Amino acid sequence: MKTRSIVLLLVVGLLAAVLTACGGRTPNVDWYLQVTGDVGAPLTVSYQELTVMRQVDLTDILMEKSLGDDVITSWSGVPVADLLAQAGVSDYATITAVAEDGYAVEIPREELQDAIVALQRDGEWIPNVADEDGMGPIRLVSPDTPASRWVFQLQELRVSAAAPEADVTEPPPVAEETPPPTEEAPPEEVALDGETLLNERCAGCHALARTTSAQKTESEWDQTVTRMVNLGANLTVAEQEILVRFLAETYGP
């Protein structure tokens, strides 16, 4: 009797040890995933929270690799759709998956239907270390898109409601007087006056006297300033107009 219960204890203990070794226990990982962009409510979930969400298995899916041979792997993790639902997203066009190092890939919705945020690969927690295929601790995995887009060390899913080329079909605005603001200068910044622009953007390469000693008409100033922009002066189209008008008024013939 006594020996039997000892044997039983040993067996139970052994089983527990084996289970733990097989990845039964959740690794203690400090990692957060954010769902941002066109969402109802931005979402941040910790690795631990991901481990207790609904897990889905993607079994025997082809990993089309850009380098080396394609491989068949199995993954499990949280459906992207569940995360989106939690962030209040009902419709979207693309998601930009962003890795910890800033690497980002924009993926259209059609390719994300079955995507998961994988926590495990082939039954093992994905280690958060440099490893050929399995850098973790979490990785976007989608059977509908090549593995080169399965962003690992995933940190952010940036949701975009509109497709990038969404308004290509709309007729472009014809003969608009004011050019659209360029990226480096949102409209608020255009409000700078000519004198400020001259002091801030024209003194980097040569003395201001080079400008203030000249006398030019508006079109001559426009030519000069265009040349300066081509040389590297930092002015948007709108700012250039303001500056040229100021120069012509102040340093005219």
Ligand code: HEC
């Ligand atoms: C990236 C460097 C750089 C910046 C910034 C720059 N310049 Fe110049 N500028 C030059 C160089 C180089 C020359 C001489 C070569 C030439 O004239 O093309 C020059 C020459 C000039 C001259 C004398 C030649 C002429 O056509 O009268 C004027 C005036 C002038 N710059 C005005 C400006 C103004 C106004 C700005 C601000 C918008 C400006 N520069 C910003 C590099 C710069």
